Amino acid sequence: MPLKVRRNRSPQPPPSCPLTECMGIIGGAWTVNVIWSLRAGPRRFSELRVDIPPVSPKVLTARLRELEARGVLRREVKPTSPPSVEYSLTALGGELVPAIEAIVEVGHRLKGSPDAPVANA
Amino acid sequence: MPLKVRRNRSPQPPPSCPLTECMGIIGGAWTVNVIWSLRAGPRRFSELRVDIPPVSPKVLTARLRELEARGVLRREVKPTSPPSVEYSLTALGGELVPAIEAIVEVGHRLKGSPDAPVANA
């Protein structure tokens, strides 16, 4: 009797496709919103929460840590009282802004969610 | 005794933020790869599977349907035998290409996955 192939395969190394890989970082919830908020200058944690109301602190922290680790933004603790933390785009992060602008631009012309109620339907 | 707030809230209407909304469509698995594959001309279902080997038929179908519904691509059945189906970008879909190019461009310079093994580590 032939043995079945077991399906508990260990996760394979990512295919290192730059497109797939880059979408892995851009694609997280609220990631682009964070970059968008920072494009006009540095923001603190609580300011970002105001800019993007539905984001939870947990996710915002996660996104900021990821973006910092990838060199998109930098994190600076200011010796104020209470100490505040300022996030700002790096040069690399700045390069993402036009790309996101392009997406927003097209986004305006996309048809809405397919199952969303349409005017006059 | 005060009643607890129940958490079975019905899903709220999307905030209709063009950025968030557009990322909702771009962000699905393999979506950008599909657009990327179509940028050079029309492709059939099975050709797309060759272009993007790890995509499963289920997900590929889902992505094609979504992109069609939002006017990014069009689907044409050709009366060959067996009938074949050709997918091609619309003008709107074409506008996404430079945006994706920009992302890929920056993606090249992003640091890799934070917990990925680094050369000499």
Added chain:
DNA sequence: TATTGAGGTTTCCGTTTGGTAACCAGGAGT
């Protein structure tokens, strides 16, 4: 008659994701 190829659909299932709520530390202000 069986097989092949196109273009899917369906079911099942595990992992990942993100939301909620609660909690925490340290210093400043009242």
Added chain:
DNA sequence: ACTCCTGGTTACCAAACGGAAACCTCAATA
């Protein structure tokens, strides 16, 4: 002695997402 503010962290949980495998129709071909 409290309370507030900043900037988080943690545990828990439900839903969504995507992969695997099996199955399907129709026509042409071997």
